[in-house]
Amino acid sequence: MERDTTGSAKLRELQARPGGLGFGRYFTDHMLVMDCEEGTGWQPPRIVPYGPLELDPAAKVFHYGQTVFEGMKAFKWGSDGQARLFRPLEHIRRLNRSCERMCVPPLDEATVLDAVQRLVALERDWIPEDPGTALYIRPFVIATEPLLGVAPSRTYRFVVICSPVGAYYEEGMHPVSIYVETEHVRAVAGGVGDAKTAGNYAAGLKAQEAASRLGCSQVMWLDGIERRYVEEVGSMNVFFRLGDEVVTPPLGGSILAGVTRDSIIRLLRDWGVAVRERTIAIGEVIEGLRSGALVEAFGTGTAAVVSPIGSLHWQGERLTVGSGGTGELSRRLYDALAGIQRGELPDAHGWMATVKPEC
Structure with a gap:
Protein backbone atom coordinates (compact mmCIF):
# COMPACT_ATOMS: atom_id res chain seq x y z
CA MET A 1 0.00 0.00 0.00
CA GLU A 2 1.36 3.42 -0.98
CA ARG A 3 2.29 5.61 1.95
CA ASP A 4 0.34 8.85 2.45
CA THR A 5 3.01 11.59 2.66
CA THR A 6 0.51 14.31 3.59
CA GLY A 7 0.82 13.14 7.20
CA SER A 8 4.06 15.06 7.76
CA ALA A 9 2.46 18.37 6.75
CA LYS A 10 -0.54 17.75 8.99
CA LEU A 11 1.73 16.77 11.85
CA ARG A 12 3.74 19.99 11.57
CA GLU A 13 0.54 22.02 11.63
CA LEU A 14 -0.67 20.25 14.77
CA GLN A 15 2.66 20.66 16.54
CA ALA A 16 2.55 24.41 15.86
CA ARG A 17 -0.81 24.82 17.59
CA PRO A 18 -0.99 26.26 21.13
CA GLY A 19 -0.49 23.37 23.51
CA GLY A 20 1.18 21.23 20.87
CA LEU A 21 0.08 17.66 20.31
CA GLY A 22 -1.17 16.91 23.82
CA PHE A 23 -2.17 13.29 24.28
CA GLY A 24 -4.83 11.51 22.23
CA ARG A 25 -6.31 14.65 20.66
CA TYR A 26 -5.47 14.04 17.02
CA PHE A 27 -5.57 10.98 14.78
CA THR A 28 -3.88 9.80 11.61
CA ASP A 29 -5.44 9.27 8.20
CA HIS A 30 -6.07 5.53 8.36
CA MET A 31 -7.21 2.78 10.69
CA LEU A 32 -7.08 -1.00 10.75
CA VAL A 33 -10.30 -3.02 10.88
CA MET A 34 -11.04 -6.74 11.31
CA ASP A 35 -14.45 -8.36 11.79
CA CYS A 36 -15.37 -11.62 13.47
CA GLU A 37 -18.47 -13.75 13.16
CA GLU A 38 -19.38 -16.89 15.05
CA GLY A 39 -18.55 -19.92 12.93
CA THR A 40 -16.16 -18.19 10.55
CA GLY A 41 -13.81 -16.44 12.99
CA TRP A 42 -11.71 -13.37 12.37
CA GLN A 43 -11.67 -12.14 8.78
CA PRO A 44 -8.54 -10.74 7.05
CA PRO A 45 -7.50 -7.25 8.25
CA ARG A 46 -8.06 -4.22 6.06
CA ILE A 47 -6.72 -0.69 6.25
CA VAL A 48 -9.31 1.98 5.56
CA PRO A 49 -9.57 5.77 5.90
CA TYR A 50 -10.02 6.94 9.49
CA GLY A 51 -13.68 7.65 10.18
CA PRO A 52 -16.77 6.91 12.27
CA LEU A 53 -17.87 3.37 13.01
CA GLU A 54 -21.45 2.48 12.14
CA LEU A 55 -23.01 0.35 14.89
CA ASP A 56 -26.52 -0.81 15.66
CA PRO A 57 -27.95 0.90 18.78
CA ALA A 58 -28.49 -2.59 20.22
CA ALA A 59 -24.80 -3.57 19.81
CA LYS A 60 -23.77 -5.39 22.97
CA VAL A 61 -20.79 -3.15 23.62
CA PHE A 62 -23.19 -0.32 24.49
CA HIS A 63 -25.26 -2.32 26.95
CA TYR A 64 -22.96 -4.89 28.53
CA GLY A 65 -19.50 -3.39 28.17
CA GLN A 66 -17.93 -6.31 26.34
CA THR A 67 -14.81 -4.59 25.07
CA VAL A 68 -11.04 -4.64 25.55
CA PHE A 69 -8.23 -2.35 24.42
CA GLU A 70 -4.47 -1.94 24.35
CA GLY A 71 -1.93 0.84 24.00
CA MET A 72 1.51 0.74 22.42
CA LYS A 73 3.93 3.21 20.88
CA ALA A 74 5.91 3.66 17.69
CA PHE A 75 9.04 5.79 17.32
CA LYS A 76 11.10 6.94 14.34
CA TRP A 77 14.83 7.52 14.49
CA GLY A 78 18.11 6.73 12.82
CA SER A 79 19.49 7.39 9.36
CA ASP A 80 17.07 4.87 7.85
CA GLY A 81 14.03 6.82 9.09
CA GLN A 82 12.23 3.58 9.80
CA ALA A 83 9.52 3.24 12.43
CA ARG A 84 10.06 1.05 15.45
CA LEU A 85 7.54 -0.46 17.84
CA PHE A 86 8.22 -1.01 21.53
CA ARG A 87 7.52 -4.62 22.56
CA PRO A 88 4.51 -5.01 20.24
CA LEU A 89 4.14 -8.77 20.66
CA GLU A 90 3.86 -8.41 24.46
CA HIS A 91 1.04 -5.92 23.99
CA ILE A 92 -0.76 -8.23 21.56
CA ARG A 93 -0.40 -11.14 23.96
CA ARG A 94 -1.86 -9.03 26.77
CA LEU A 95 -4.71 -8.02 24.45
CA ASN A 96 -5.50 -11.71 24.01
CA ARG A 97 -5.41 -12.28 27.77
CA SER A 98 -7.95 -9.49 28.13
CA CYS A 99 -10.02 -11.04 25.33
CA GLU A 100 -10.04 -14.40 27.11
CA ARG A 101 -11.32 -12.79 30.33
CA MET A 102 -14.06 -10.91 28.47
CA CYS A 103 -15.17 -13.92 26.35
CA VAL A 104 -13.86 -12.41 23.10
CA PRO A 105 -12.45 -14.86 20.50
CA PRO A 106 -8.61 -14.72 20.46
CA LEU A 107 -6.82 -12.90 17.67
CA ASP A 108 -3.98 -14.51 15.75
CA GLU A 109 -0.88 -12.78 17.13
CA ALA A 110 1.17 -12.98 13.92
CA THR A 111 -1.71 -11.60 11.84
CA VAL A 112 -2.27 -8.68 14.21
CA LEU A 113 1.44 -7.88 14.44
CA ASP A 114 1.81 -7.85 10.65
CA ALA A 115 -1.32 -5.71 10.23
CA VAL A 116 -0.19 -3.19 12.86
CA GLN A 117 3.22 -2.96 11.19
CA ARG A 118 1.56 -2.28 7.84
CA LEU A 119 -0.60 0.44 9.37
CA VAL A 120 2.39 2.09 11.09
CA ALA A 121 4.44 1.89 7.89
CA LEU A 122 1.63 3.65 6.04
CA GLU A 123 1.38 6.35 8.73
CA ARG A 124 5.15 6.73 9.25
CA ASP A 125 5.07 10.44 8.41
CA TRP A 126 2.73 10.97 11.36
CA ILE A 127 5.37 9.83 13.87
CA PRO A 128 6.75 12.87 15.74
CA GLU A 129 10.48 12.84 16.46
CA ASP A 130 10.87 15.42 19.24
CA PRO A 131 11.94 14.11 22.67
CA GLY A 132 8.96 12.92 24.69
CA THR A 133 6.79 12.33 21.62
CA ALA A 134 5.64 9.16 19.86
CA LEU A 135 2.89 7.66 17.75
CA TYR A 136 0.43 6.14 20.22
CA ILE A 137 -1.34 3.06 18.86
CA ARG A 138 -4.73 2.08 20.28
CA PRO A 139 -6.03 -1.40 19.34
CA PHE A 140 -9.49 -2.28 20.67
CA VAL A 141 -12.22 -4.88 20.27
CA ILE A 142 -15.95 -4.19 20.60
CA ALA A 143 -18.94 -6.55 20.71
CA THR A 144 -21.20 -5.69 17.76
CA GLU A 145 -24.07 -8.19 17.88
CA PRO A 146 -27.40 -6.26 17.93
CA LEU A 147 -29.16 -8.23 20.65
CA LEU A 148 -30.36 -7.32 24.12
CA GLY A 149 -29.34 -10.32 26.14
CA VAL A 150 -26.62 -10.86 28.72
CA ALA A 151 -24.39 -13.33 26.87
CA PRO A 152 -21.18 -13.07 24.86
CA SER A 153 -21.62 -11.45 21.48
CA ARG A 154 -21.54 -13.56 18.34
CA THR A 155 -19.89 -10.79 16.29
CA TYR A 156 -16.97 -8.45 17.01
CA ARG A 157 -14.93 -5.71 15.44
CA PHE A 158 -11.22 -5.17 16.01
CA VAL A 159 -9.96 -1.66 15.25
CA VAL A 160 -6.56 0.02 15.51
CA ILE A 161 -6.25 3.81 15.47
CA CYS A 162 -3.12 5.94 15.81
CA SER A 163 -2.47 9.29 17.45
CA PRO A 164 0.68 11.45 17.43
CA VAL A 165 1.25 12.38 21.06
CA GLY A 166 3.33 14.47 23.38
CA ALA A 167 3.62 13.98 27.14
CA TYR A 168 0.74 12.17 28.87
CA TYR A 169 0.73 14.68 31.70
CA GLU A 170 0.73 18.38 30.87
CA GLU A 171 3.52 18.84 33.41
CA GLY A 172 5.67 16.29 31.54
CA MET A 173 8.44 14.48 33.44
CA HIS A 174 7.72 16.29 36.70
CA PRO A 175 6.49 14.93 40.04
Whole structure:
Protein backbone atom coordinates (compact mmCIF):
# COMPACT_ATOMS: atom_id res chain seq x y z
CA MET A 1 0.00 0.00 0.00
CA GLU A 2 1.36 3.42 -0.98
CA ARG A 3 2.29 5.61 1.95
CA ASP A 4 0.34 8.85 2.45
CA THR A 5 3.01 11.59 2.66
CA THR A 6 0.51 14.31 3.59
CA GLY A 7 0.82 13.14 7.20
CA SER A 8 4.06 15.06 7.76
CA ALA A 9 2.46 18.37 6.75
CA LYS A 10 -0.54 17.75 8.99
CA LEU A 11 1.73 16.77 11.85
CA ARG A 12 3.74 19.99 11.57
CA GLU A 13 0.54 22.02 11.63
CA LEU A 14 -0.67 20.25 14.77
CA GLN A 15 2.66 20.66 16.54
CA ALA A 16 2.55 24.41 15.86
CA ARG A 17 -0.81 24.82 17.59
CA PRO A 18 -0.99 26.26 21.13
CA GLY A 19 -0.49 23.37 23.51
CA GLY A 20 1.18 21.23 20.87
CA LEU A 21 0.08 17.66 20.31
CA GLY A 22 -1.17 16.91 23.82
CA PHE A 23 -2.17 13.29 24.28
CA GLY A 24 -4.83 11.51 22.23
CA ARG A 25 -6.31 14.65 20.66
CA TYR A 26 -5.47 14.04 17.02
CA PHE A 27 -5.57 10.98 14.78
CA THR A 28 -3.88 9.80 11.61
CA ASP A 29 -5.44 9.27 8.20
CA HIS A 30 -6.07 5.53 8.36
CA MET A 31 -7.21 2.78 10.69
CA LEU A 32 -7.08 -1.00 10.75
CA VAL A 33 -10.30 -3.02 10.88
CA MET A 34 -11.04 -6.74 11.31
CA ASP A 35 -14.45 -8.36 11.79
CA CYS A 36 -15.37 -11.62 13.47
CA GLU A 37 -18.47 -13.75 13.16
CA GLU A 38 -19.38 -16.89 15.05
CA GLY A 39 -18.55 -19.92 12.93
CA THR A 40 -16.16 -18.19 10.55
CA GLY A 41 -13.81 -16.44 12.99
CA TRP A 42 -11.71 -13.37 12.37
CA GLN A 43 -11.67 -12.14 8.78
CA PRO A 44 -8.54 -10.74 7.05
CA PRO A 45 -7.50 -7.25 8.25
CA ARG A 46 -8.06 -4.22 6.06
CA ILE A 47 -6.72 -0.69 6.25
CA VAL A 48 -9.31 1.98 5.56
CA PRO A 49 -9.57 5.77 5.90
CA TYR A 50 -10.02 6.94 9.49
CA GLY A 51 -13.68 7.65 10.18
CA PRO A 52 -16.77 6.91 12.27
CA LEU A 53 -17.87 3.37 13.01
CA GLU A 54 -21.45 2.48 12.14
CA LEU A 55 -23.01 0.35 14.89
CA ASP A 56 -26.52 -0.81 15.66
CA PRO A 57 -27.95 0.90 18.78
CA ALA A 58 -28.49 -2.59 20.22
CA ALA A 59 -24.80 -3.57 19.81
CA LYS A 60 -23.77 -5.39 22.97
CA VAL A 61 -20.79 -3.15 23.62
CA PHE A 62 -23.19 -0.32 24.49
CA HIS A 63 -25.26 -2.32 26.95
CA TYR A 64 -22.96 -4.89 28.53
CA GLY A 65 -19.50 -3.39 28.17
CA GLN A 66 -17.93 -6.31 26.34
CA THR A 67 -14.81 -4.59 25.07
CA VAL A 68 -11.04 -4.64 25.55
CA PHE A 69 -8.23 -2.35 24.42
CA GLU A 70 -4.47 -1.94 24.35
CA GLY A 71 -1.93 0.84 24.00
CA MET A 72 1.51 0.74 22.42
CA LYS A 73 3.93 3.21 20.88
CA ALA A 74 5.91 3.66 17.69
CA PHE A 75 9.04 5.79 17.32
CA LYS A 76 11.10 6.94 14.34
CA TRP A 77 14.83 7.52 14.49
CA GLY A 78 18.11 6.73 12.82
CA SER A 79 19.49 7.39 9.36
CA ASP A 80 17.07 4.87 7.85
CA GLY A 81 14.03 6.82 9.09
CA GLN A 82 12.23 3.58 9.80
CA ALA A 83 9.52 3.24 12.43
CA ARG A 84 10.06 1.05 15.45
CA LEU A 85 7.54 -0.46 17.84
CA PHE A 86 8.22 -1.01 21.53
CA ARG A 87 7.52 -4.62 22.56
CA PRO A 88 4.51 -5.01 20.24
CA LEU A 89 4.14 -8.77 20.66
CA GLU A 90 3.86 -8.41 24.46
CA HIS A 91 1.04 -5.92 23.99
CA ILE A 92 -0.76 -8.23 21.56
CA ARG A 93 -0.40 -11.14 23.96
CA ARG A 94 -1.86 -9.03 26.77
CA LEU A 95 -4.71 -8.02 24.45
CA ASN A 96 -5.50 -11.71 24.01
CA ARG A 97 -5.41 -12.28 27.77
CA SER A 98 -7.95 -9.49 28.13
CA CYS A 99 -10.02 -11.04 25.33
CA GLU A 100 -10.04 -14.40 27.11
CA ARG A 101 -11.32 -12.79 30.33
CA MET A 102 -14.06 -10.91 28.47
CA CYS A 103 -15.17 -13.92 26.35
CA VAL A 104 -13.86 -12.41 23.10
CA PRO A 105 -12.45 -14.86 20.50
CA PRO A 106 -8.61 -14.72 20.46
CA LEU A 107 -6.82 -12.90 17.67
CA ASP A 108 -3.98 -14.51 15.75
CA GLU A 109 -0.88 -12.78 17.13
CA ALA A 110 1.17 -12.98 13.92
CA THR A 111 -1.71 -11.60 11.84
CA VAL A 112 -2.27 -8.68 14.21
CA LEU A 113 1.44 -7.88 14.44
CA ASP A 114 1.81 -7.85 10.65
CA ALA A 115 -1.32 -5.71 10.23
CA VAL A 116 -0.19 -3.19 12.86
CA GLN A 117 3.22 -2.96 11.19
CA ARG A 118 1.56 -2.28 7.84
CA LEU A 119 -0.60 0.44 9.37
CA VAL A 120 2.39 2.09 11.09
CA ALA A 121 4.44 1.89 7.89
CA LEU A 122 1.63 3.65 6.04
CA GLU A 123 1.38 6.35 8.73
CA ARG A 124 5.15 6.73 9.25
CA ASP A 125 5.07 10.44 8.41
CA TRP A 126 2.73 10.97 11.36
CA ILE A 127 5.37 9.83 13.87
CA PRO A 128 6.75 12.87 15.74
CA GLU A 129 10.48 12.84 16.46
CA ASP A 130 10.87 15.42 19.24
CA PRO A 131 11.94 14.11 22.67
CA GLY A 132 8.96 12.92 24.69
CA THR A 133 6.79 12.33 21.62
CA ALA A 134 5.64 9.16 19.86
CA LEU A 135 2.89 7.66 17.75
CA TYR A 136 0.43 6.14 20.22
CA ILE A 137 -1.34 3.06 18.86
CA ARG A 138 -4.73 2.08 20.28
CA PRO A 139 -6.03 -1.40 19.34
CA PHE A 140 -9.49 -2.28 20.67
CA VAL A 141 -12.22 -4.88 20.27
CA ILE A 142 -15.95 -4.19 20.60
CA ALA A 143 -18.94 -6.55 20.71
CA THR A 144 -21.20 -5.69 17.76
CA GLU A 145 -24.07 -8.19 17.88
CA PRO A 146 -27.40 -6.26 17.93
CA LEU A 147 -29.16 -8.23 20.65
CA LEU A 148 -30.36 -7.32 24.12
CA GLY A 149 -29.34 -10.32 26.14
CA VAL A 150 -26.62 -10.86 28.72
CA ALA A 151 -24.39 -13.33 26.87
CA PRO A 152 -21.18 -13.07 24.86
CA SER A 153 -21.62 -11.45 21.48
CA ARG A 154 -21.54 -13.56 18.34
CA THR A 155 -19.89 -10.79 16.29
CA TYR A 156 -16.97 -8.45 17.01
CA ARG A 157 -14.93 -5.71 15.44
CA PHE A 158 -11.22 -5.17 16.01
CA VAL A 159 -9.96 -1.66 15.25
CA VAL A 160 -6.56 0.02 15.51
CA ILE A 161 -6.25 3.81 15.47
CA CYS A 162 -3.12 5.94 15.81
CA SER A 163 -2.47 9.29 17.45
CA PRO A 164 0.68 11.45 17.43
CA VAL A 165 1.25 12.38 21.06
CA GLY A 166 3.33 14.47 23.38
CA ALA A 167 3.62 13.98 27.14
CA TYR A 168 0.74 12.17 28.87
CA TYR A 169 0.73 14.68 31.70
CA GLU A 170 0.73 18.38 30.87
CA GLU A 171 3.52 18.84 33.41
CA GLY A 172 5.67 16.29 31.54
CA MET A 173 8.44 14.48 33.44
CA HIS A 174 7.72 16.29 36.70
CA PRO A 175 6.49 14.93 40.04
CA VAL A 176 2.73 14.53 40.28
CA SER A 177 0.49 14.60 43.33
CA ILE A 178 -1.52 11.44 44.05
CA TYR A 179 -4.79 11.08 45.94
CA VAL A 180 -5.10 7.90 48.02
CA GLU A 181 -8.66 6.60 47.56
CA THR A 182 -10.25 4.98 50.62
CA GLU A 183 -13.94 4.82 49.70
CA HIS A 184 -14.22 3.47 46.17
CA VAL A 185 -12.40 0.42 44.82
CA ARG A 186 -11.17 -0.36 41.34
CA ALA A 187 -11.07 -4.16 41.32
CA VAL A 188 -10.84 -7.35 43.36
CA ALA A 189 -9.09 -10.65 42.65
CA GLY A 190 -11.40 -12.78 40.57
CA GLY A 191 -12.88 -9.73 38.86
CA VAL A 192 -11.61 -8.04 35.71
CA GLY A 193 -8.88 -5.87 37.24
CA ASP A 194 -6.14 -7.68 35.34
CA ALA A 195 -7.95 -7.19 32.01
CA LYS A 196 -7.62 -3.98 30.02
CA THR A 197 -11.34 -3.41 29.67
CA ALA A 198 -13.26 -0.15 29.56
CA GLY A 199 -15.31 -0.78 32.71
CA ASN A 200 -12.20 -0.68 34.90
CA TYR A 201 -11.56 2.89 33.83
CA ALA A 202 -15.18 3.99 34.07
CA ALA A 203 -15.20 2.69 37.64
CA GLY A 204 -12.34 5.04 38.47
CA LEU A 205 -13.89 8.27 37.22
CA LYS A 206 -15.62 9.16 40.50
CA ALA A 207 -12.36 8.92 42.44
CA GLN A 208 -10.53 10.82 39.71
CA GLU A 209 -12.99 13.70 40.12
CA ALA A 210 -12.25 13.79 43.85
CA ALA A 211 -8.53 13.76 43.12
CA SER A 212 -8.83 16.63 40.67
CA ARG A 213 -10.71 18.75 43.21
CA LEU A 214 -7.72 18.36 45.52
CA GLY A 215 -5.25 19.30 42.82
CA CYS A 216 -4.04 15.72 42.35
CA SER A 217 -3.21 14.19 38.97
CA GLN A 218 -4.06 10.58 39.73
CA VAL A 219 -5.62 8.15 42.19
CA MET A 220 -3.81 5.54 44.25
CA TRP A 221 -6.03 2.48 44.55
CA LEU A 222 -6.08 0.23 47.58
CA ASP A 223 -7.23 -3.39 47.59
CA GLY A 224 -10.96 -3.96 47.36
CA ILE A 225 -11.29 -6.18 50.45
CA GLU A 226 -9.40 -4.61 53.34
CA ARG A 227 -8.77 -1.17 51.77
CA ARG A 228 -5.27 -1.56 53.14
CA TYR A 229 -2.82 -2.68 50.46
CA VAL A 230 -1.61 -0.52 47.59
CA GLU A 231 -2.48 -1.80 44.11
CA GLU A 232 -2.16 0.73 41.28
CA VAL A 233 -1.90 4.45 40.57
CA GLY A 234 -4.59 5.43 38.08
CA SER A 235 -3.69 3.75 34.81
CA MET A 236 -0.16 2.92 35.99
CA ASN A 237 1.67 0.34 38.06
CA VAL A 238 3.41 1.81 41.10
CA PHE A 239 6.89 1.41 42.61
CA PHE A 240 8.33 2.53 45.95
CA ARG A 241 12.01 2.95 46.77
CA LEU A 242 12.46 2.01 50.42
CA GLY A 243 16.09 2.50 51.29
CA ASP A 244 18.13 0.39 48.89
CA GLU A 245 15.18 -1.77 47.80
CA VAL A 246 12.46 -1.10 45.24
CA VAL A 247 9.04 -2.61 45.99
CA THR A 248 6.05 -3.01 43.68
CA PRO A 249 2.71 -4.77 44.35
CA PRO A 250 2.51 -8.32 42.98
CA LEU A 251 0.24 -9.40 40.15
CA GLY A 252 -2.61 -11.12 41.92
CA GLY A 253 -5.59 -10.92 39.58
CA SER A 254 -6.61 -7.34 40.34
CA ILE A 255 -3.59 -5.51 38.89
CA LEU A 256 -2.81 -5.05 35.20
CA ALA A 257 0.39 -6.75 34.10
CA GLY A 258 2.10 -3.69 32.69
CA VAL A 259 4.56 -4.12 29.81
CA THR A 260 6.40 -1.04 31.08
CA ARG A 261 6.28 -2.52 34.61
CA ASP A 262 8.03 -5.64 33.35
CA SER A 263 10.58 -3.54 31.47
CA ILE A 264 11.36 -1.46 34.57
CA ILE A 265 11.85 -4.57 36.71
CA ARG A 266 14.26 -5.97 34.12
CA LEU A 267 16.26 -2.74 33.99
CA LEU A 268 16.51 -2.61 37.78
CA ARG A 269 17.77 -6.17 37.91
CA ASP A 270 20.24 -5.44 35.10
CA TRP A 271 21.64 -2.67 37.29
CA GLY A 272 21.84 -4.86 40.38
CA VAL A 273 19.11 -2.92 42.20
CA ALA A 274 17.14 -5.06 44.65
CA VAL A 275 13.51 -5.19 43.49
CA ARG A 276 10.72 -7.19 45.15
CA GLU A 277 7.15 -7.87 44.12
CA ARG A 278 5.27 -7.98 47.41
CA THR A 279 2.23 -6.58 49.13
CA ILE A 280 2.76 -3.17 50.65
CA ALA A 281 0.26 -1.61 53.02
CA ILE A 282 -0.60 2.07 52.78
CA GLY A 283 0.39 2.26 56.45
CA GLU A 284 3.91 1.15 55.54
CA VAL A 285 4.02 3.78 52.80
CA ILE A 286 2.90 6.55 55.15
CA GLU A 287 5.32 5.46 57.86
CA GLY A 288 8.10 5.37 55.28
CA LEU A 289 7.29 8.93 54.27
CA ARG A 290 7.26 10.14 57.86
CA SER A 291 10.52 8.40 58.76
CA GLY A 292 12.31 9.18 55.51
CA ALA A 293 12.80 5.50 54.66
CA LEU A 294 10.64 5.94 51.52
CA VAL A 295 12.90 8.10 49.39
CA GLU A 296 10.98 8.06 46.11
CA ALA A 297 7.95 6.62 44.35
CA PHE A 298 6.87 6.49 40.72
CA GLY A 299 4.25 5.10 38.39
CA THR A 300 4.93 3.28 35.12
CA GLY A 301 2.86 2.80 31.98
CA THR A 302 2.93 2.98 28.20
CA ALA A 303 1.52 6.50 28.09
CA ALA A 304 3.65 8.23 30.75
CA VAL A 305 6.60 5.77 30.72
CA VAL A 306 7.84 6.75 34.20
CA SER A 307 5.93 9.31 36.26
CA PRO A 308 7.59 10.45 39.52
CA ILE A 309 5.29 10.93 42.51
CA GLY A 310 5.95 14.14 44.42
CA SER A 311 3.33 13.87 47.14
CA LEU A 312 0.47 11.75 48.48
CA HIS A 313 -2.84 13.17 49.69
CA TRP A 314 -3.86 10.84 52.52
CA GLN A 315 -6.75 11.39 54.94
CA GLY A 316 -6.71 15.14 54.51
CA GLU A 317 -2.93 15.47 54.77
CA ARG A 318 -0.49 16.07 51.92
CA LEU A 319 2.77 14.19 52.47
CA THR A 320 5.86 14.96 50.39
CA VAL A 321 7.75 12.05 48.83
CA GLY A 322 11.48 12.52 49.38
CA SER A 323 12.42 16.08 48.46
CA GLY A 324 9.24 16.49 46.40
CA GLY A 325 11.30 16.50 43.21
CA THR A 326 12.05 13.84 40.63
CA GLY A 327 13.98 11.05 42.34
CA GLU A 328 17.39 9.94 41.11
CA LEU A 329 16.22 6.43 40.27
CA SER A 330 13.01 7.64 38.60
CA ARG A 331 15.03 9.90 36.33
CA ARG A 332 17.55 7.18 35.53
CA LEU A 333 14.81 4.70 34.65
CA TYR A 334 12.98 7.19 32.46
CA ASP A 335 16.16 8.19 30.65
CA ALA A 336 17.12 4.53 30.13
CA LEU A 337 13.76 3.37 28.78
CA ALA A 338 13.20 6.50 26.69
CA GLY A 339 16.77 6.17 25.41
CA ILE A 340 16.13 2.61 24.27
CA GLN A 341 12.86 3.61 22.63
CA ARG A 342 14.53 6.50 20.79
CA GLY A 343 17.61 4.51 19.72
CA GLU A 344 19.97 6.52 21.91
CA LEU A 345 20.94 3.55 24.11
CA PRO A 346 21.64 -0.12 23.34
CA ASP A 347 18.58 -2.37 23.16
CA ALA A 348 20.03 -5.28 25.14
CA HIS A 349 16.69 -7.10 25.47
CA GLY A 350 15.59 -6.73 21.85
CA TRP A 351 12.51 -4.70 22.77
CA MET A 352 12.38 -2.53 19.65
CA ALA A 353 10.77 -4.09 16.54
CA THR A 354 11.69 -2.43 13.26
CA VAL A 355 8.81 -1.74 10.87
CA LYS A 356 9.94 -2.39 7.34
CA PRO A 357 8.89 0.24 4.75
CA GLU A 358 7.43 -2.49 2.53
CA CYS A 359 5.02 -3.67 5.26
